[in-house]
Amino acid sequence: MIRRPITRRRALQGAAAFSGLAAPMLNTVTTYAQSGAFNWQRFKGQTVEVLMETGPRADLMKKYQKEFLDQTGIKLGIEVIPEQQARQKVAIELNSGKPSFDVFNFAFHVQKRQFEKAGWLQDISPWLKDPQMMPAEYELGDVSKMGMGFATTSDGQINALPILCDYFMVYYNKELFAKKGVAFPKTMDEMMVAAGKLHDPAAGIAGFVGRGVRNANVVLWTQMLSGWGQETITNTRPLKLLTDTPDAIASAEYYKKMLSSYGPKGVTGFNWNEAQGLFMQGKAAMWVDATGFAAPVEDKTKSRVVGKVGYGLPPSGPKGHGSVTFGTGMAIPKAAAHKEAGYYTMLWMTGRAMAGRMLQVGGGIPFRTAPLKDPAVLSTLTVPKEWAECAAGCAPLSMSGLPVIVPVTEFRDTIGTALTNLLGGADAAAEMKRATAEFQPVLDKSEAS
Amino acid sequence: MAGAEATIAAGRRAAGERRLRPYLWFIWPALIVSSALIIFPWIFTIWMSLNDWHIGSKQVFVGLDNYLNLLTNRRFLESIGHTIYFTVLAVALPMVLGTMAALVFHKKFRGRGFFRTLFIMPMMATPVAVALVWTMMFHPQLGVLNYLLTVVGLPPSQWVYSTTTVIPSLVLVEIWLWTPFVMIIVLGGLASLPTEPYEAALIDDATQWQMFWNITYPLVLPFLVVALIMRTIDALKVFETIWAICNGGPGTASEVLNIYLYAQAFAYNQVGTASAVVMVFFAIIVALSLVLLWARQKAKWS
Numbered sequence: 001m002i003r004r005p006i007t008r009r010r011a012l013q014g015a016a017a018f019s020g021l022a023a024p025m026l027n028t029v030t031t032y033a034q035s036g037a038f039n040w041q042r043f044k045g046q047t048v049e050v051l052m053e054t055g056p057r058a059d060l061m062k063k064y065q066k067e068f069l070d071q072t073g074i075k076l077g078i079e080v081i082p083e084q085q086a087r088q089k090v091a092i093e094l095n096s097g098k099p100s101f102d103v104f105n106f107a108f109h110v111q112k113r114q115f116e117k118a119g120w121l122q123d124i125s126p127w128l129k130d131p132q133m134m135p136a137e138y139e140l141g142d143v144s145k146m147g148m149g150f151a152t153t154s155d156g157q158i159n160a161l162p163i164l165c166d167y168f169m170v171y172y173n174k175e176l177f178a179k180k181g182v183a184f185p186k187t188m189d190e191m192m193v194a195a196g197k198l199h200d201p202a203a204g205i206a207g208f209v210g211r212g213v214r215n216a217n218v219v220l221w222t223q224m225l226s227g228w229g230q231e232t233i234t235n236t237r238p239l240k241l242l243t244d245t246p247d248a249i250a251s252a253e254y255y256k257k258m259l260s261s262y263g264p265k266g267v268t269g270f271n272w273n274e275a276q277g278l279f280m281q282g283k284a285a286m287w288v289d290a291t292g293f294a295a296p297v298e299d300k301t302k303s304r305v306v307g308k309v310g311y312g313l314p315p316s317g318p319k320g321h322g323s324v325t326f327g328t329g330m331a332i333p334k335a336a337a338h339k340e341a342g343y344y345t346m347l348w349m350t351g352r353a354m355a356g357r358m359l360q361v362g363g364g365i366p367f368r369t370a371p372l373k374d375p376a377v378l379s380t381l382t383v384p385k386e387w388a389e390c391a392a393g394c395a396p397l398s399m400s401g402l403p404v405i406v407p408v409t410e411f412r413d414t415i416g417t418a419l420t421n422l423l424g425g426a427d428a429a430a431e432m433k434r435a436t437a438e439f440q441p442v443l444d445k446s447e448a449s
Numbered sequence: 450m451a452g453a454e455a456t457i458a459a460g461r462r463a464a465g466e467r468r469l470r471p472y473l474w475f476i477w478p479a480l481i482v483s484s485a486l487i488i489f490p491w492i493f494t495i496w497m498s499l500n501d502w503h504i505g506s507k508q509v510f511v512g513l514d515n516y517l518n519l520l521t522n523r524r525f526l527e528s529i530g531h532t533i534y535f536t537v538l539a540v541a542l543p544m545v546l547g548t549m550a551a552l553v554f555h556k557k558f559r560g561r562g563f564f565r566t567l568f569i570m571p572m573m574a575t576p577v578a579v580a581l582v583w584t585m586m587f588h589p590q591l592g593v594l595n596y597l598l599t600v601v602g603l604p605p606s607q608w609v610y611s612t613t614t615v616i617p618s619l620v621l622v623e624i625w626l627w628t629p630f631v632m633i634i635v636l637g638g639l640a641s642l643p644t645e646p647y648e649a650a651l652i653d654d655a656t657q658w659q660m661f662w663n664i665t666y667p668l669v670l671p672f673l674v675v676a677l678i679m680r681t682i683d684a685l686k687v688f689e690t691i692w693a694i695c696n697g698g699p700g701t702a703s704e705v706l707n708i709y710l711y712a713q714a715f716a717y718n719q720v721g722t723a724s725a726v727v728m729v730f731f732a733i734i735v736a737l738s739l740v741l742l743w744a745r746q747k748a749k750w751s
Binding site: 115268407424 | 504506523524588605607608609610695700712718
């Protein structure tokens with residue numbers, strides 16, 4: 001709770017001192033490098049501190065850091081911290097003006113607006129246009145429009161490079177479907193009927209499983225909301241919540257019915273890992289969640305459903321068809337000590353080769369199309385090809401799953417509490433209206449400041 | 450005469466002061482450390498609670514707005530309700546059970562030392578580790594608790610996954626964890642009791658219950674009050690078990706003050722609001738401690 005009382009001026013002084021220290025070194029490097037075009041060795045000898053959230057990206061980075069050192073002469077100091085703690089650490093250190101890292105990864109849908117309002121990130125758009133700083137092999141043009149959209153601030157700066165996108169898809173147990181003679185549902189109504197047929201509490205099998213726990217459950221609901229063709233807030237400012245519209249209430253009813261009638265007991269406590277656990281035990285027929293779970297589901301040492309899993313597009317709803325999408329990116333703080341070398345690290349991590357590797361191990365879908373079509377990558381996939389095809393099919397359906405606002409955690413908690421209450425039997429209209437009324441002032445305040 | 454005495458006294462005092470003066474410097478280290486570690490953070494928290502302060506945006510002085518907002522904040526008020534509900538149960542039940550356990554373990558029987566050690570084991574475990582074990586036991590499909598219920602023919606419960614049963618379930622963990630603590634304190638009290646009143650009571654043909662109620666209870670009361678104070682403060686400050694088991698959920702059904710505070714400070718980055726909650730929390734604890742200390746005075750042997 002005790003914050004170091006660092007004033008803005010002190011922070012700026014600190015940053016100035018840092019860049020003052022770094023400047024002479026950079027100048028020499030720049031003169032050296034001006035002779036050629038892009039040169040990976042340009043910032044040789046520097047050490048870059050990286051903060052990564054626990055997950056496949058961090059594992060890949062650790063595994064291949066030696067290769068990066070050989071290629072660039074830049075040494076990486078990698079710190080890996082679980083998502084929640086990493087988010088706190090990043091916010092507090094960036095606010096202090098002296099972050100301990102030069103590059104870090106973050107979630108666009110959680111942290112983007114906060115960073116952009118505080119002006120903490122380095123604008124890299126000049127470098128992206130500079131042939132000395134942007135190698136052709138990066139294939140910047142192949143990075144999807146949505147990815148670049150995530151990386152661009154509301155005033156047109158580019159202050160991140162997208163690394164991974166996550167769509168929502170349906171994991172289903174083909175064996176259970178075959179046993180009950182159910183076909184994979186194409187519409188949300190069919191999905192409800194299918195869940196009813198597959199639900200078999202006596203055998204300990206849930207027709208449907210998904211996130212029910214406060215906060216995490218919001219994205220499962222927004223996936224359902226996309227079936228009504230709607231997102232959570234207006235696109236134009238002033239931002240208004242759309243979480244109590246008739247469509248929002250209808251989708252909340254759907255969420256309530258699906259999880260409380262055909263979900264497992266205690267689903268109000270389920271996050272993705274509980275849902276994943278149940279699905280991998282073969283105790284759930286359908287599971288709707290993000291694309292990143294193919295690897296564990298197909299892992300023989302952890303899963304009992306290896307080879308029986310189908311990957312399907314989210315079914316279409318009465319008014320729309322969507323797959324909610326979340327993005328992760330990498331960025332450099334303005335106050336970082338080794339910005340250029342940090343930028344090189346980003347180029348490498350978000351580049352074509354590493355994107356292919358991430359795909360191969362089922363660690364996530366890059367914001368690129370080439371690796372998804374590259375036969376060299378596809379032939380070495382450690383997860384079924386059906387998964388990659390499904391992910392490619394989600395791309396055109398992509399919709400925003402969470403509003404890009406500063407208090408997104410509070411948004412998720414407030415709406416998430418309402419959704420959890422629904423599972424306890426509360427009335428959908430009343431809960432959604434109450435939660436919306438409670439959160440709108442928080443949103444107004446955050447946008448006003 | 451009186452004047453002269455006063456002069457002498459004043460002279461003595463002055464001499465005393467002169468003698469002490471060189472040693473006054475020795476106060477400084479303690480003073481500096483305590484102001485840096487206690488007083489400064491304290492005043493800074495008060496200051497933060499008077500500002501609208503969100504990490505990443507400018508701080509604005511808003512006076513008492515944070516406190517006024519809390520007054521009408523449904524989630525905050527509910528969290529106070531949850532805290533009281535939880536505290537009452539998590540204090541009363543371990544107190545009763547702990548006292549009973551102490552009475553049992555005060556009797557001499559074979560293997561008493563072994564069973565005493567066994568009984569205080571829960572207290573030695575880390576709360577988070579305990580919480581994780583209980584989380585598994587509470588699991589509605591795979592948990593052992595529901596299995597036990599079905600074995601004796603009762604319907605399975607939702608435990609921490611339902612808004613109505615979550616707090617009693619959490620109290621169950623607290624009971625398991627903290628009954629031994631109450632037992633140890635009361636046992637210490639029982640060991641220090643004189644034997645004469647009991648001998649006199651036996652001669653008078655008193656029943657076991659009469660001896661407990663008229664002798665043991667009043668004599669051991671000061672120890673009970675100490676246990677009560679410590680248990681109450683611990684229960685008010687509960688965090689780890691709830692956080693690790695259900696995160697304040699389902700929804701906000703088990704969100705106690707400390708968890709609400711954590712969410713404000715570290716999830717929403719609302720430093721100002723969080724500081725205001727800290728101040729309210731602090732006031733509640735101080736007020737309650739005063740009441741309990743007063744009770745302790747009352748309970749003293751006179």
